[in-house]
Amino acid sequence: xxxxxxGAPGAGKGTQASRIAEKYQIPxxxxxxxxxxxxxxxxxxxxxxxKYMDQGQLVPDELTVRILLDRVAQDDCxxxxxxxxxxxxxxxxxxxxxxxxxxGTKVDYAVxxxxxxxxxxxxxxGRRACLKCGATYHLExxxxxxxxxxxxxxxxxxxxxxxxxxxxxxRLTVYHDQxxxxxxxxxxxxxxxxxxxxxxxxxxxxxxENILGA
Ligand SMILES: [Zn+2]
Numbered sequence: 001x002x003x004x005x006x007g008a009p010g011a012g013k014g015t016q017a018s019r020i021a022e023k024y025q026i027p028x029x030x031x032x033x034x035x036x037x038x039x040x041x042x043x044x045x046x047x048x049x050x051k052y053m054d055q056g057q058l059v060p061d062e063l064t065v066r067i068l069l070d071r072v073a074q075d076d077c078x079x080x081x082x083x084x085x086x087x088x089x090x091x092x093x094x095x096x097x098x099x100x101x102x103x104g105t106k107v108d109y110a111v112x113x114x115x116x117x118x119x120x121x122x123x124x125x126g127r128r129a130c131l132k133c134g135a136t137y138h139l140e141x142x143x144x145x146x147x148x149x150x151x152x153x154x155x156x157x158x159x160x161x162x163x164x165x166x167x168x169x170x171r172l173t174v175y176h177d178q179x180x181x182x183x184x185x186x187x188x189x190x191x192x193x194x195x196x197x198x199x200x201x202x203x204x205x206x207x208x209e210n211i212l213g214a
Contacts, residue, residue, distance in 0.1 A: 001026060001080035001212065002105065004087070006182060007113035008175045010120040010168070011197045012204065016113055017084040019205050024212065027076050031064065031085035034071045045070060065095045080108075090181050110186035111208060115197035117172050124168045128157040 001024060007013035014030065021028035038046030039053075045067045052059045068086050071077070087093040100106050126139040130150035137144045137157060144151050161167055186192040195207040 001109070002100070002107050003080070003082040003212075004107055004110040004186070005082060005084045005113065006110055006179060006186075007197060008115060008117070008120055008179075009171055010124050011113045011115040012201060013111075013113045013197075014084055015201055016111070016204055016208060017082045019201075020082045020111075020208060020212070023209070024080070024082075026080040026082060029068070029071055029077070029081045029083050029086075031068065031083075034067055035059070038067060061089060061091050061095075065092055068096070069099055087182065088178055090185060093182060093185055107186070107189070107191055109211065110182075110189075110192045111211070112183060112192060112194040113197040113204065114194050117169070119198055120172065121165050121168050124163040125159065125165055127159065127163045129160045129163075130155050130157055131160075 003020060003026075005013040005017045007016075017028050017030070020026070035046075035049055035053075039050050040046070045063070048063055049059050049067065052063075064086070068083075072081055072083075087096055097107065123138075126141075128137045128139065128144070128148075129135070130137075130153060132155040133150060133153045135150055135152045136142075137150075144157060148157050149155070150157055183192060193211045195204055195211070197204055199207075
């Protein structure tokens, strides 16, 4: 089973991808993780990617695709995988499809975890972080023992710039510009499945299980 996860930053698609991987015994392939692994292991692909990243540039589509295809060609991906963070653009989706076609296979499901922007902005603005030790909290879901103070190190908790509504709104605009075409693309292919991401993670996963089957 080959699954693609779509969903805005903060929609919880990474969490759902992990659960899918666990239940269906397929690897959770996150682009961020493969990049880090290639760089850490000093592979040729990793060295190439690092050149762009060191210069603060985006890694080109073509290289991202090569790194991804290299990962899914490995043995543990034989029975399928769940892709998280890829494809991000139509050219990436097209290359993936072309490569899968060569292998006589295809994407089975594109699972879209849908959460309205207002909810995401609300969720993010509840996050609190300790800049000293890196611990993270949430005013609603994961409260520190003492309000505003880190449980680990006693430092003051802050709302990071990344989680501020203005920043989140900007990221969501970029996300929608990039992703709407992908949603249309996978709708046309007949594999798009949208689940309501506003309910609890357990309920979201149940909806996904209903789609993927037991
Ligand atoms: Zn701390």
